Amino acid sequence: MVEKRTPLAIEEAVRKVMNFAKNGLKEMVPIELAYGRMLAEDIVADQDVPAFDRSPYDGFAIRSEDSIHTSTENPTIFEVVGEIGAGSVYPKEVEPFQAVRIMTGAQIPEKCSAVIMLELAKEFQNEGKNYIEIKRSYKDGENISFRAEETHKGMVLAKKGMYINPGIVALLATFGYSQVPVAKKPIVGVIATGSELLEVNEALEPGKIRNSNSYMVLAQIQKAGGIPKYLGKFSDDFETCYTEVKKALEQVDILITTGGVSVGDYDYLPAIYQKLGASVLFNKIAMRPGSVTTVAQLNHKLLFGLSGNPSACYVGFELFVRPCIKTYLFNETPHLKRVRARLGENFPKPNPFTRFIRGKLLYEEENLIATPSGFDKSSAVSSLASTDALIVLPGGTRGYEKGMTVDVLLLEDREGSQWPWYDFVPSYR
Numbered sequence: 001m002v003e004k005r006t007p008l009a010i011e012e013a014v015r016k017v018m019n020f021a022k023n024g025l026k027e028m029v030p031i032e033l034a035y036g037r038m039l040a041e042d043i044v045a046d047q048d049v050p051a052f053d054r055s056p057y058d059g060f061a062i063r064s065e066d067s068i069h070t071s072t073e074n075p076t077i078f079e080v081v082g083e084i085g086a087g088s089v090y091p092k093e094v095e096p097f098q099a100v101r102i103m104t105g106a107q108i109p110e111k112c113s114a115v116i117m118l119e120l121a122k123e124f125q126n127e128g129k130n131y132i133e134i135k136r137s138y139k140d141g142e143n144i145s146f147r148a149e150e151t152h153k154g155m156v157l158a159k160k161g162m163y164i165n166p167g168i169v170a171l172l173a174t175f176g177y178s179q180v181p182v183a184k185k186p187i188v189g190v191i192a193t194g195s196e197l198l199e200v201n202e203a204l205e206p207g208k209i210r211n212s213n214s215y216m217v218l219a220q221i222q223k224a225g226g227i228p229k230y231l232g233k234f235s236d237d238f239e240t241c242y243t244e245v246k247k248a249l250e251q252v253d254i255l256i257t258t259g260g261v262s263v264g265d266y267d268y269l270p271a272i273y274q275k276l277g278a279s280v281l282f283n284k285i286a287m288r289p290g291s292v293t294t295v296a297q298l299n300h301k302l303l304f305g306l307s308g309n310p311s312a313c314y315v316g317f318e319l320f321v322r323p324c325i326k327t328y329l330f331n332e333t334p335h336l337k338r339v340r341a342r343l344g345e346n347f348p349k350p351n352p353f354t355r356f357i358r359g360k361l362l363y364e365e366e367n368l369i370a371t372p373s374g375f376d377k378s379s380a381v382s383s384l385a386s387t388d389a390l391i392v393l394p395g396g397t398r399g400y401e402k403g404m405t406v407d408v409l410l411l412e413d414r415e416g417s418q419w420p421w422y423d424f425v426p427s428y429r
C-alpha cells in the first residue's frame with residue numbers, strides 16, 4: 001500500500017522552509033565587480049556631499065553685497081582678479097568689487113556669496129586689467145551649490161541586502177569604497193535524477209528525454225543570486241543517487257535534486273533522506289503544480305527535492321528555493337512580489353488545490369492583464385519560456401473567468417516582498 005501523504009498549506013510549507021533559511025557571509029570585492037551583487041553592510045556617508053560650496057555654473061564669483069544697488073540704469077563693475085577651474089582653489093580672500101572667474105564644480109572662493117553666469121556678464125579690459133559689468137543684483141547664496149545640500153555626513157545611503165545597481169555603484173565610488181562589502185553567494189548544487197534523462201547533446205532514443213530541468217534550475221539559481229553548481233544527472237538507482245547526494249552535501253550550501261520525490265517505484269529521494277538521517281519538513285503541498293515538492297534538512301542544510309515535472313520544478317524553485325538564496329544574500333524581501341491583475345482568459349477548470357498558472361503580464365491602458373502562457377500541465381516546458389508571473393488561483397469548486405481580479409506573483413521584479421502568503425481570495429466568492 002502506497003504511503004498516504006497529507007498536503008500542507010503553501011503558507012505553512014514556506015514558513016517551515018524559512019525557519020532554516022539563514023544569512024550567509026560577507027566578502028569584499030573590488031568596486032568594478034560590485035554591480036549586481038547585494039550589499040553586506042549599510043553604506044553610510046562619511047562626508048558631506050558636496051564637501052564644499054561650489055559653483056553650479058561657468059561664471060564669476062562675487063560678494064553678493066557688492067551688487068545690491070545694481071540695475072539696468074545703474075550697472076556695477078567688478079575687477080576680475082583671478083580664475084579657477086574645477087579642482088582648483090582660489091588662494092586669497094576676495095575684496096569688495098572683485099570677481100573671480102570660476103568654472104562649474106570649482107570651490108567658491110572665500111567671502112564670495114553668489115555666482116554670475118558667463119552669459120550675463122559683459123567682459124571688457126582697461127589698462128591691462130579685466131573687468132565685468134552686470135545689470136542686476138544678486139542675492140546672498142544665488143547660484144551656489146552648498147556644502148551638504150545633497151547628503152549629510154552620517155546619512156544611510158543604501159541598506160544592507162540591497163541590490164547594487166549602477167546608482168549604488170556611483171555612491172560607493174563617491175564615498176571611497178574601492179573594496180565593497182557584498183554578500184557571499186551561496187553555492188547551490190543541482191542533481192537530476194531519472195533513468196530517462198539524456199544530456200543535451202545526445203540524440204533522442206525511444207522512451208528518453210533530454211534533461212531540461214538541470215539547466216533551467218541552474219539559470220534560476222543564477223537569477224536569484226546564487227552560484228549554480230551542476231553535479232550531474234543519475235539514473236534511478238538508489239545507491240548511486242544516495243552516494244551522489246551525500247557527496248554533494250559536502251560541496252554546497254543548498255542542494256537541489258529534481259525528480260524521484262513522488263510515490264513511484266523509482267522515486268528514491270524519500271528513502272535517501274531517511275538513510276541520510278535528514279528530517280523531512282514536508283512531502284506534499286496543497287498546490288499545483290509542485291504538490292510533491294519535498295524539503296528536508298540535515299544539520300540545518302536544506303535539501304530541496306523538486307519535482308521532475310518541469311513546470312512543477314520551476315514553480316517549486318521560485319516559491320521555496322529563491323527566498324532561501326535571497327535570505328542568504330541578506331535580502332529582507334526574499335519572496336516574490338504580489339500584485340493584482342485582471343485575468344486575461346477564462347480558466348474553467350476548478351481544482352481543490354491552489355494553482356500557480358504560468359502567465360504573461362501586459363499593460364492595457366492602466367490595467368495589468370495576466371494571461372496564462374499556454375499548455376498548463378505540470379509537465380509543460382514550452383509555456384515557461386513566455387512566463388514572467390505566476391497567476392494564483394486559489395483552490396475551490398469553480399473555475400475563473402476572463403476579467404476577474406487575481407493575485408499574481410512577479411518573477412521579473414527585483415523588489416520582492418517580505419511575505420506574500422496571506423488572504424488569497426478567489427474573486428468569484
Ligand SMILES: Nc1nc2c(c(=O)[nH]1)N[C@H]1C(S)=C(S)[C@@H](COP(=O)(O)OP(=O)(O)OC[C@H]3O[C@@H](n4cnc5c(N)ncnc54)[C@H](O)[C@@H]3O)O[C@H]1N2
Nearest residue numbers: 192194211212213214259260261262267292307308309312
Ligand atoms: N500515483 C501517483 N503518481 C503521481 C503522483 C501522485 O501523487 N501519485 N504525483 C504526480 C505529480 S503531481 C507529479 S508532479 C509527479 C512528480 O514526479 P517526481 O517528482 O517523482 O518526478 P519523476 O517521477 O522523476 O518525473 C516526473 C516527470 O518529469 C520528467 N522529468 C524528470 N526529470 C526531468 C528532467 N531533469 N528534465 C525534464 N523532465 C524531467 C520525467 O520524465 C517524468 O515525466 O508525479 C506524479 N505521479
Ligand code: MOO
Nearest residue numbers: 289290291312378
Ligand atoms: O506536483 Mo504535480 O506538479 O502537482 O503536478
Ligand SMILES: [Mg+2]
Nearest residue numbers: 260262264267
Ligand atoms: Mg516519480
